[in-house]
Amino acid sequence: MSVTISVIGLGYVGLPVACAFARNGIRTIGFDINQARISALREGNDTTGSVAASSLNNEMLHLTDKPTNLQAARIHIVAVPTPVDEAKRPDLTPLRHATETVGEQMKAGDIVVFESTVFPGATEEIAVPILEERSGLVFRQDFEVGYSPERINPGDDEHSFESILKIVSASSPVALAELADLYGRVVKAGIHRAPSIKVAEAAKVIENTQRDLNIALMNELAMLFNTMGIDTCDVLAGAATKWNFLPFKPGLVGGHCIGVDPYYLTHKAYELGFSPQVILAGRGTNEGMSRFVAGEVIQGCVRLGRPMPPRITVLGITYKADVPDTRNSKVVDLVHELQKFGADVQVIDPLADPDEVRSHYKLDLTPEKEVLPADAVVLAVPHKALLKESKSWDCIIPLLAEGSVFVADLHDRLPRDKKPDHVELWRL
Structure with a gap:
């Protein structure tokens, strides 16, 4: 099968997808x-x-910001962000705009595939009418749509798109x-054919909802065990000795x-009266x-x-380890909570973009050479x-002030048996 595809949105999801197709000999237009x-x-x-950089230097990959270049493709893959607004409601603005762009350039016989996370029904109820309006084509008569949820895990070298x-x-x-057939030429792990688009949309949105709920249980247990004076990491290490403990x-x-x-799923639930x-x-x-x-620190x-107020150094501000992405980072919330107590907070993160952090969150990253000794250190992102x-x-000792100091290890990365005597170590 000889086909040209386009990938709309070249972020953490779209770019690896575009490069993977090009790497496997499929002509790919990467648009942003x-x-x-x-x-x-x-x-x-x-x-x-x-x-x-080697993946970007591929003659099968054409990078462009010109929408008209999308006309050369017959299969269009939309991989744009689907965030929530301040009220935790789905914000489909990027998806709507991307769909409008594709609709204006598509032609009869094209297929538009969505990889962005949405609530069940969004592809057919929201995207399809936009495609019809902008293209003048008729759904199922002139064009088809698909949904193939992304499973990209930024910072994970083991689990790639393929x-x-x-x-x-x-x-x-x-x-x-x-x-x-198209995805099967690239994804070596196999293809699961969902019986409907809504089923595929629902499968995607519950993957992370399940993880969210499991982590919420662990967080509630951590707060409970903290009240009991029990180390949560020790409890989990013991429980993990059973074969079916998650x-x-x-x-x-x-x-x-x-x-x-999860907010995409609850949004749809409320629409249905559930x-x-x-x-x-x-x-x-x-x-x-x-x-x-913040309260424990x-x-x-x-x-x-x-x-009082203390000086506190927070290590890491991105949303997860070894990625520069700060979107929806809860470390930002942690810093703001510490500041509510009057704390002088120094944030160190060699991966985050200082201008982006300042623009989005009104926070200044502290260069490592300018960091002052701290009363407490929080290892927030390892x-x-x-x-x-x-x-x-x-990496911790040079950041500490003299005397007894407090260190919060949120990821169980610091060995207790090597803890300096003047440090009180607290683990989540």
Whole structure:
């Protein structure tokens, strides 16, 4: 099968997808509305760290910010962000705009595939009418649509686009067969053909909802065990010796997947008159973890007799380790909660873009050479660039003030048996 495809949106999801298809000999048009992003990619510079420069230098990959170039493709893959607004409601603005762009350039016989996370029904109820309006074509008569949810995990070198089993769905059996064949040429882990687009949309949105709820349980247990004076990590280590215990851990749940996707499901539930109890309970627990951690850090400083307000150094501000993405980072919430107590907070993150952090969150990153000794240190994001070694205090000790100090390890990375005597170690 000789076909030209387009990938609309070259972020953490779209770029690896585009490069994977091109790498496997499929002519691919990579489109993004951000001209600066396209220019950087053409020079081999991916600021997200998702792909190597060698993947961008491929004659089968054409990078462009010109919508008219999409006309050369017959299959269009939409991979744009689907965030929530300040009220935690789905914000489909990027998806609507991308769909409008595709609709204006598509032609009879084309297939439009959506990879962005949405609520069940969004593809057919929202995207299809836009495609029809902008193209003047008739759905199922002139064009088909598909949904194949993304499973990209930024910062994960083991699970690549090619190695993750792919769910594929479409609006007709013929389109499903073609999409399954297309993705099957690239994804070596296999293809799962969903019986409908709504089923595929629902499967995607519950993947992260399940993780969110499991982490919420761990977070609630962490708060309970903290009250009991029990170390949560020790409890989980014991429980994990049973063969069917699931290895979830407590933590700050941010980013643009786990902390967002459940709201897409609850939004649709409310539209249908269904009141989701468990999903929102988990969301409430996870949303409150930054406040809980901040309170424990401040109490630790008070208990040790540190000067008030304390100076606190927070290591890492991105939403997860070894990625530069700060979208929906709960570490930002943690910093703001500490500041509510009057704390002087220094934030160190070698991966985050200082201008982006300042623009989006009104926070200034502290250069490492300007960091002052702190009353407390919070290891919030265990970047390799910060830790140097996976189990070492070397990155922490130079940051501490004299006397008894407090260290919060949110990821169980600091060995207790090597803890300096003047440090009180608290683990989530």
